[in-house]
Amino acid sequence: MEQSVRLAVPAAPGAFSRTALASLQGMTKATADAGIAPPDPTGDAGARQVMDGNAMVIVSGPDGRIREVSEKFLHATGYRREELLGMIAERLYADEGGVLCAEIRETTGQGRIWSGAPQVRAANGHLLGTRCVIVPVLDPDGRSRRNVALHLELTGARLTQMEHMIASAFNKMREAVYVVDPATQYLCFMNDFALHEQGWCLGEIGTRTMADTDYHAEKQVIDDLFRMVESDGKGSALFQSDHGARTCEAQAYAITTETGHHRILLLLRDISLQAKAERDRKELLAVITHELRTPLTSIKGALELLKAGAVGALSEQANSLVTIAANNSERMLGLIRDILDMEEIGQDSFEIESEPVDLSALVRNAIEAHRGYGAHLGVSFIDGGTTPGVFVLAEPVRLAQVLSNLLSNAAKVTAPGGTIEIWASREAGCGVIYVRDHGPGIPLQLRDKLFSRFTKSEAPNRSRVSGSGLGLSIVKTIVEKLDGEISFSTETGKGTTFRVALPSL
Structure with a gap:
């Protein structure tokens, strides 16, 4: 069985601090219309108290860079604020192989909270043991706005502090959260959303089981899910709920209390609209x-x-x-x-089925494949000086699709008699492919959204066939699936150069 996550949840039914939970009720009302609404340092008063109180808090944007950090975090780690703002938040965690950060990205990217016990690198290089909850903040359309990471140092951290942090994070969620004692089936904790959904009050939590909820008709599904947790440490399931004829997604995880008692964390989300x-x-x-x-x-x-x-x-x-x-x-x-x-x-x-690809052969084949298209438009494709022996790990068909799109776009904007250059080289551990045209350049108003869907120039192209505006968006998606990057440089009246960088072998 996988090692379970350790969280500060009550050791016995109803043992969660009722006073602590009740004090958190008001913290969620102002943000109930958002998908998930964790502490906002510029708004909700309760969240402001968390930011300035006993928690070590980091707020990062969709790009993963730190936007805000609490004084408690600065004091505990020894950093200056200006050192952290703009830094990729993941760099603070001791994570050999990137497994931990990949798990965090996957979980929060799906709009779900992540919890665990990462080690944080202090400014002096020492590692601090922490318990951490990372809560994704989504806009009404489900897009990521920021992540809020709440840390507590293991040394001297009080159980009540963790109760506040965990309960606060759970109570910000617009999905039902239950903590169940697998031995007795009694509920140990419910978040605000679950309580409202069931029409219960806090005092009923320790006296109820999942069979008492509106999900009693799905008892078999939930029991099967709990058996998955017992064997694998986690599980997930989709089911049609008789309660409101909804499509629900259930996710369950094995967790452990501070006193060593085993619990099951169950999250139920209505995905009928999705x-x-x-x-x-x-x-x-x-x-x-x-x-x-x-x-x-x-x-x-x-x-x-x-x-x-x-x-x-x-x-x-x-x-x-x-x-x-x-x-x-x-x-x-x-x-x-x-x-x-x-x-x-x-x-x-x-899924991309990658294999070693010789960029010299790729460039040569691309030039040959587009020779007829170039002749039709009166332009030629030439090798601009490919470095031999550069190999990347990629899917040949998809990478050829990337080059085909870039070459055909270049041909459409190049005057008759002109040339399009394509070449490959090795740069800083990457295999890099360049495609250069000598056309009019990319209009200024399109440069920031060039890779967005349905972005098209108003200027007529020489192929006389209008594009869909999806080509470069497809190219960018493929390159990113190949763990690469695409960029461009352009100058009005002189042309554009696209650069595709892929990890080399």
Whole structure:
């Protein structure tokens, strides 16, 4: 069985400090409309008290950089505030191999709290043992706004302090949280959301079991989930609740009290809206795939036959109309392909099957594959000086897709007779690929959102086929799935250079 997380939860039913819990009731009301609302140092008075009180608090933004830090944290670790602001918060934790930080990112990225006992690096290099709860703050659309990390030093930390911190974090959540004694099935703790959902008061917690809740019809599901926790330390399940005909997600974890008693932490979330959105998404994709792509492919094929004279020579006017129709059908097919591609690679379940890739061969093949396209537009692709023997770990087909998009975009903005350069080199432990055009450069108003979906320039391109505005977004997603980075430099009237950096072998 996996080692369980140790949290300060009551050793016996109802042993959680009722006074402490009651004092936290008012802290959640002002932020009940948010997905999760942990301490906000600029707003909620109760959170302000936590920030200035006995807790070591770090607030970090969506980019992982520290935005605020409490005086208690500065005092305990010996840092100056200016040293920490802007630092990646993960650098403070002793985490050989990055396993701990990866777990934190995965958990908070899903809008769930993370708890554990990380070691914090002090300014003098010493490691401080802490108990920590990291609470993600989401906006109403479910996007990450910031993470609030609450730490308590293990040395001299009082149980009541941890009760306050854990209860405060749980009470900010818009999902039901239960702590269950697996031996007796009695509830040891419920957060505000769970109490409101059941219509109970604090005094009922120690006298109730999960069978007394509105989830009694799902007893078998929850019992199976608890058995998973006993064997694996954690478990998850989806089920349809008879209470309100909802789709629910359940997650359970083994935890241990300060006195060594085993407990189960159960989180129940209503995901009915997400489940409906997923069904609608799949139905839309089915329509796109079967009702749009198939007939469009047939239409495009028929138009190409007409252009080729399969039914006789066309007049100049008819040929012009057929050409316009063929170009528009190609544009629509391209949009459908890009939408389906974006959907596929954007899924969490999408996996990259990487293998060693020789960048010299990749560049050579890309130039050869686009020779005909370049001839059509009157431009040429050349190797700008590739360094031989540079290998990266990537999926060849997806990496070729990245280069194809960059090269075709470059060809569209390059004047007839011009050249597009592509080359690869090794830089600081990375294999780097460059694609340079000598076009007009990227307009200033597009530079900050170039990799966003449906970003398109108003300037006409020489291919006469309008893009979907998804290509560069797809490119960025693929590169990030390959653990790489993409960037660009551009100058008005002189062209643009894209840079793709991947970990080298």
